[in-house]
Amino acid sequence: MIQSRNVDAHEIAKFERIAQQWWDPSGTMRTLQTINPLRISFISTHAQIQGARIADIGCGGGILAEALARAGAKVVGIDQSVQAIEVARHHAAGQGLAIDYRLQTVEELAQTEGGTFDYFTCMELLEHVPDPGAIVAASACLLKPKGLAFFATINRTVKAWFYTVIGGEYILRLLPRGSHSYARLIRPTELQTWAKTSGFEFVCSTSLMYNLWTQRFWLKPGTEDVNYMMCFTKKAGA
DSSP states (O other): OOOOOOOOOHHHHHHHHHGGGOOOTTTHHHHHHHHHHHHHHHHHSSSSTTEEEEETTTOSSHHHHHHHTTTTOOOEEEEEEEHHHHHHHHHHHHHTTTOOOOOOOOHHHHHTTTEEEEEEEESGGGSSSSSSSHHHHHHHHEEEEEEEEEEEEEOOOOOEEEEEEEIIIISSSSSOOTTGGGGGOOOOOHHHHHHHHTEEEEEEEEEEEEETTTEEEEEEEEEOSSSSEEEEOOOOOO
């Protein structure tokens, strides 16, 4: 049995407090709304979303899950925040979208529905959990052979700390203050090591670039600068 080692009450409470702002275009989650088209662009470059069964791990209020559903995916969104799941369900219902939202951990989902997903997304979650390697391992169990995994997280460098924490949280207030801990940021080599150990093969990476002054985002393929995304495929037989 896979045991969950990633229940962080402090992190859950932090996001519970801002749950009602997930869909507020001027709220503290507005940056996720802004970058969402870039996330979908990266995913759709490598995956056929239409008709695919996709797990959105750490779905929050459903920003990415809704975009995937609109693109034709059958989405299961999981999160440990009661209020975020309630917000996600309410918003999806208002949009006429059939998304299966669950108050569940990835370990629990892997126990009951392992090997049934074509792809999964795990965006901006790993840097908020005590044991990110365990998330990677459990999520691997969700996929069918040759299924695709999409991760997004933040590099652990001085530059990333300046852009994300100092610039993003304190100067421009694009993110709630206290959203990130430098010690929990994740170097690309760490993510690749966990992925390899879990039976994944590396496909590609891209940086989510940001200009602090113009507040413009864009993708820079083949790099892992500050905010970065990685795609992996599950090895046959893994």
